[in-house]
Amino acid sequence: MNHLKDRPIFDGPTGQRFLVYNANAVREDECYLAGKMIAVSVVHGGPGPHFLSEDLVDYLAGQSSFKATVDIITEDEIGQALREIESAATVEALQECTLRHSTMLQIAGCLRRVTTVEEKRTIVSDYLRWYIIDRNSVVIDR
Secondary structure, eight states: OHHHHTSTTEESSTTOBEEOOOHHHHHTTHHHHHHHHHHHHHHTTOOOOTTBOHHHHHHHTTOOOOOOOGGGOOOHHHHHHHHHHHHOOSHHHHHHHHHHTHHHHHHTTOOOOOOSTTHHHHHHHHHHHHHHTGGGHHHHHO
C-alpha cells in the first residue's frame, strides 16, 4: 500500500488521497490494477488503503455523504479561489467572486446566479464533489 499511495493516479494530502484522471495510467489500466491490488490485500487480511479520502471510500461504498473541505485541494490557484468564495461576507462580494472565477465554476457545473451569501457553502461543496468524484468518475468507476 505504501508504494501504491504515491502513484500519479492519486492526489490530495496524506491520508486524504483520491483518484485522478491520468492519461498514461488509463492507457496502462493502472487504476483497475490498483483496485485489484487493494481488493486482494483487503480480502486476504492485508493492509487496507488507509491513505484514501473518506469521501472517496464512502462513494465507492455507495454512501452519499460528502464532507470534503478546501484543504484537500493541492492546486494552489483552485484552493485560493474556493477560499475566496468561502470568505465572501456579502452577496455582492460573493457575486464578484463567482464572476472572477466563473470559468472554473462553469467547467464544474457550479456557476449560478447567487441571491444569498449562504449559497457560498453549496457552491464550494458542489465544486469539491465535482473535483474529487465527478471529474474522475471514469477512473473511479473502472
